Amino acid sequence: MIQELLFFCGLLGLHAGSTNDRTATPPFRTVDIVLECSYLGEAPKGLLGAFGGSFSKDLATLVLRDVSVRDDGSLGEATHYKVPWKSAGSSSRIIFEASAPSVSIPHAEALLHADCSGEKVNCEISPYNFQQHGKGPCPASWFMGTLRLSRGISIALVLRGPHCSGEQADKSDAILHPKLRIPVSEKGTVLTTVELQSSSCNTSLRTHLGGLVTLDCHFALAPSSLLSSLEWRRQHRGSGRRLFRYQAGSTGPRVEPKVHVDLPQLLGNGDASLKLQEVNVEDEGTYMCLVSTPQHQIQHVIQLQVAEPPRVRVIPEQVSFKRDVTTTLTCDIAGYYPLDVSVSWTQKTAEDEAEITLSSIRFSSHQQSQDGTYSITSYLSISSATVQAPATYSCHVSHVALEEPISVSAYLKAPEKTGSEGLVGGFIATVIFSIVLFIVLRRKRTDQKFEAASSISRAYHYSLLLDPLSE
Structure with a gap:
């Protein structure tokens, strides 16, 4: 299936140097989106197809036909995907062709460019048995397509497959899929239409206390389908409750405090997003958006x-x-x-090239406040017999809510001289000064006496020279 995987990637570079006006809104055009999938068969009956029990897994391809996307100039001369010609039983791969004449495909650009941008798409197709349509050997077939992108986008598609009457099944020229036992096209593909789609752009969210968070949920229906209900539920640690419910024909929605769903937006354009105000720790959990029609349900x-x-x-x-x-x-x-938090201590002195991690630390027990948050205290003992001053001691804290650890430091100053140490030092300095001064003065007096004696001697010898008979 290399042809399917690289079909649009090769087209992206054809017009990379286009001189189109980048400020104008790109026009729309229709393209085919080809996705590698898995078909999960033999699933137990349930609301959403295969979610447990024994099942088989087959290779499958989902071709979304004539999907409208914005053409920013990188699509090039895109053509529709051509199904390789083969008989119905010539390959184990099941090819689903899905057309959506009246139901828009959400996040189409992300799906179209997924392989080229390196984003992973997980695609699964399974039988959908919420309500059986028709009777006989090949009643109306329904499938659930589940698409999950690595960036957190999830898309669910309800696909209506072909059906045939008992007479058609008995005809020798009827082409049935060898595994699905439903009619297929001349090329062996399963032709389907999108009857209902729902999407969410955030399968997981993280938020702070006291804030406002929006849980995204959108849907679109075919003209033949009508919304019967929308429901938001929350589950956490084995317990759950209903937060919001709209029932078609009712006087108004049932809603819990702090929860808001814009009803005009819900009924007007399928925006079923839930806004949760003043978030606290009790709001944590698993939220489910359930969109229901009389025949189908997606969550x-x-x-x-x-x-x-x-x-x-x-x-x-x-x-x-x-x-x-x-x-x-x-x-x-x-x-x-x-609750989980990581705490460590380090030491850094002038002689250390890097911080040294310390192990002799102690902790208090965790404490929980009324708002549900936690606290803990860490202790570090510094002994004068084993440390050098000056030094810096840092407490490092890591937590899931932090992009980088927090580091807070304390400074250990060098030892200061006490009062007695100052007196002793001053006395010693005075004694040393006195001794040095005494030596200097004594040496000066000795030099003065020697100088005087030398003067007298020089005067006596000079007088003898003048009067040699005076002796």
């Missing part, structure tokens, strides 16, 4: 996680080194959710 599952970053401080921020004294630094971590 989307969104995981909502509350993540609040911690507040960190170190006490004291600055401490003086004292001999024979053990100092304890305290790192307070408070206001975080969920």
Whole structure:
């Protein structure tokens, strides 16, 4: 199926140098989107097809025909996908051709360029048995197509397959799929139409306390289908409750506090998104958007996680080194959710090239506040016998709500001289100064006496020279 995988990737570069006006809104055009899928058969009957039990897995291809997308100039001379000619039983791969004449395909651009951009698409097709249509050997067939993109987008498609009467099944020229036992085209493909689609652009969300979060859910119906109900449910730790329900023909929706669904948008353009206000830890859980018609039901599952970053401080921020004294630094971590948090201490002195991780730390037990957040305290003991000052001690905290760890430091100052040490030092300095001064003065007096004696001697010898008989 390399042809299907690379069909549009080769077209993206044909007009990369187009000189179209980039400021204008790109026009729409229709293209075929080809997706590699798996077909899960022999599934138990249920609302959403195959979700357990024994099943078989076959290779499949889903061709979404004539999907409208914006042409930004990179599509080139795109042509429709051509199904390789083969008989119905010549290949184990099941090819589904799906047309959507009146139901738009959501996130079509993302699906079209998925292989070229390196995004992964998980596609599964399974029998859909919410309500059986027709009777006989080959009644009306329905399939559920589930598409999940790696960026978090999920799309569900209800596909109406071909059907045949008992007389058609008995005809020798009837072409039935060898595995599905339903009519196929001359090329062996299963021809279907999209009757209902629903999508969500966020299968998982993370939000802070007290904020506003929107859980995305959109849908579109074929003209032959009508919305019968929309429901939002929440499940967490084995318990669940209904948050919102709209029933067609009712006087108004049933809604829980803090929850809002725009009813005009819901009925006007299929926007069933739920807004959740003033989020707290009790709002965490699994949210389900269920869109129902009289014949079908689709649900989307969104995981909502509350993540609040911690507040960190170190006490004291600055401490003086004292001999024979053990100092304890305290790192307070408070206001975080969920519970898991990682705390470490490091030391850095002037002689260290890098921070040194310390292991002699202690922790208090976790405490939970009224708003559901947690706190913990970490202690680091500094012994004057084993540390050098000055030094910096840092408390590092990692948490799921933090993009990078928080580091808060305390500074250990060099030892200061005490009062007695100052007196002793001053006395010693005075004694040394006195001794040096005494030596200097004594040496000066000796030099003066020697100079005087030398002067007298020189005067006596000079007088003898003048009067040699005077002796």
